[in-house]
Amino acid sequence: MPDSSIVILVGGEAGQGLVTIGQLMAKALIRAGYEVVVSQDYQSRIRGGHNTFAIRTGLDPVHAPSEKVDILVALNAETVALHRHQLTPGGIVLADEAFDLSTSGAGLNLLRIPSKKLAPKAVHENVLALGVLGSTLCKDIGLLEALLRETFAKKGQEVIDQNLAVLRAAYAWTASQGHGFACMPPAPAMPGERLMLNGNEAIALGALAAGCNFCSFYPMTPGSSVALTLAAKAKVMGTVVEQAEDEIAAANMAVGAVCAGGRAMVPTSGGGFALMVEAVSLAGMLETPLVFVVAMRPGPATGLPTRTEQGDLNLVLYAGHGEFPRAVFAPGGVQECFYLTHRAFAMADKHQSPVFVLTDQYLADSFQNVEPFDLAELPELPAPLLEPADPKTYKRFALTGDGISPRAIPGFSTALVVSDSDEHTEDGKLTEDLDVRVQMVTKRLNKGLGLAEDAIPPSCYGEDGADVLLVCWGSTLGPALEARERLEESGKSAAVLHFSQVWPLNEDQFLAQLTGAKRAVCVEGNATGQLAKLIRQETGFRFQDLVLRFDGLPITAAFILRGLENIL
């Protein structure tokens, strides 16, 4: 379908409150029944710099961020100069009348806001901008009024009333301006309830739904907000959330917590995860069900701390010395962040292995509308084994056909639960018996067969035999789907093959599609085509064409189409 979405871009310095404006507007749109995808671009600083909060919205599904701007909410003059080239014909700039836009605003449809008059107190500038924006979109003021009441509920009626007065003044003034921006089409009369979540919030909630009750972490952008979400809900849910002294401690703490009966998750980003690598190997050896969330940002080293990339697939695939099984999930959107995190816990628990959720800064910070989750439909994880069948003869690493041994929790029976990071016998104690070594390696790797059987097949969108097959993983799903729509509009048939689980790979699930494709193009947010290489390594299939982005910005449909121009 043709693109009917509009993009609102709020731009300004860090600390100007652009996220507040953006979040309230996005929530109002979602409540009104519109589709929303947010992308946030920010610099690694607390104040100053240039940050943006972009809302792409419409009645039809929106999959991904876009490079165009229909409404530019400029909280400073610089925003106009930086983004004027993205404005669509008919687009509009909302900016304070005091900004000097004599050069940067030339030829643009400007709505100059008399801020001093409409909101004499600087503290109300955000609500003023929100009101002008809401009115420009022809949105019902009631939605924003309700949101302001909720937002300022704890600050008392006086604060609420002051903010409502500014909002109403903004609406009234904007309506009198005849700015010429076309209203959005009206939303359905009775929109269903939908949640507004970003990827990291959805990961935290998916973990809670799986019974996660322990989270140890060391702050690192863009992974931190997973832990912060759990911390914010800890009073209600009882989750033990501990900020560790470093990432090494965070990962080892989680191993200890799981061995003692917890369900644990460790969120981090690439650099922090690099410090956890030895503990990943420990989890492999102790057969500890442990979920790591790795929110990717561009490296190497500190890289671009607040931007996005899909550069750490190899790191997560190979993290940890020695050979042991693992699974790696890569959610394609916010909704999948919830369900796949739940599944990550289920797989970790079933196969007693470390399991990874691989996300990135774009998805971590991208607010999207999500249908309410049906908790009753989620499979329940088995309760911890408190008392093994015969405590006297219990062996933590008993050899079994599938490699999975009953995992008792110490302290709840007279069984002794012994786990040694050295190679160990069935009862968990250090051994240098090399025959036992071979048995134990085989046992651990056998669990990998189970993980492979349980692997989620890649999702295919579109028909076999399409002119082009876009292959992608993780958050690249959205732009790939949109690129497919644009290609179909231009008369080319296109399909998308998306891997929401990137390890283990089961070639029976996808190889025929790759070899049968007229043109398979792998689209990734990294410089070397890590998934393409992995697929070649595992199946022998070699991609002829790659579309790769590694400038720190999220992949868009337009970026993919520009890449395809050189190929098709």
Place this chain on the structure above:
Amino acid sequence: MASSTVTAEDYGTFDTAWCPGCGNHPLLKCMKQALAGLGLAPHQVLMVTGIGQAAKAPLYMNCNMITGLHGRGLPAATGAKLANPELTVITECGDGCNYGEGGNHFLAAIRRNVDMTLIVHDNGIYGLTKGQASPTTAKGQVTKAQPFGQPSEAFNPMAVAVAMNAGFVARGFSGEPEHLVGLIQQAVRHKGFSVVDVFQPCVSFNNVNTFAWYKQRCRKISPEHDPADQEKALALALEFGESIPIGVLYKSGRAAFGADLPTLKRGPLALRQLDKAALQGVLRSYL
């Protein structure tokens, strides 16, 4: 939970990989006696260790055990104790593990004050890797890796712990087993983080800090010492020369970690069930 019928024999007897004459042998015996004396049965105890000759100690007694990574015993123990506050959690490993590789965890454990015990086998040398300097090796001591003498100043764990207002700080000597059993028992009973640094000679790789060296220097702290007096405790901790005080140096009286944490009051994590109603409420807060 404590039982008076537990004996040191319940903790079993095992062959060890330690050298004859190693200070680890009497220390292991003291651990078993101390735990049995406290009425703790093997299944009530979780030993969490790092890597090293000392860290093998729990292999030679019946108990629950996590042998983790070098230097990372304390964080794993912290996680385990937070997951099940009813377990008796003890970390036992060497000076390299705790003061070198895991130094940051040692500082954090003192600050956090989780109700668990750290027993450090302090022999002033790396045994498992065959004789390099450890953080407690004296400045100037010659080893294979430090042929010109250890160039760095030794770490003083007792002084650091007292200065950081640790919950319970004690030093023992494997050559004073009865005294040591008492220290271990007080440490385990202490509500909060307790550390016992135990001198024990490495007969293979440390020819300076021998049994005789320690025997000559260790003197028991006088019963008049008030362990609540931080200044005096620090003075004792800094006394490290011809005479070295052993015994309880300091008890700060700090409340243990989590006393005021609502999330820990709900009991062991293994017994918790997902509160779907509460989760539903959390989900609705995102509408």
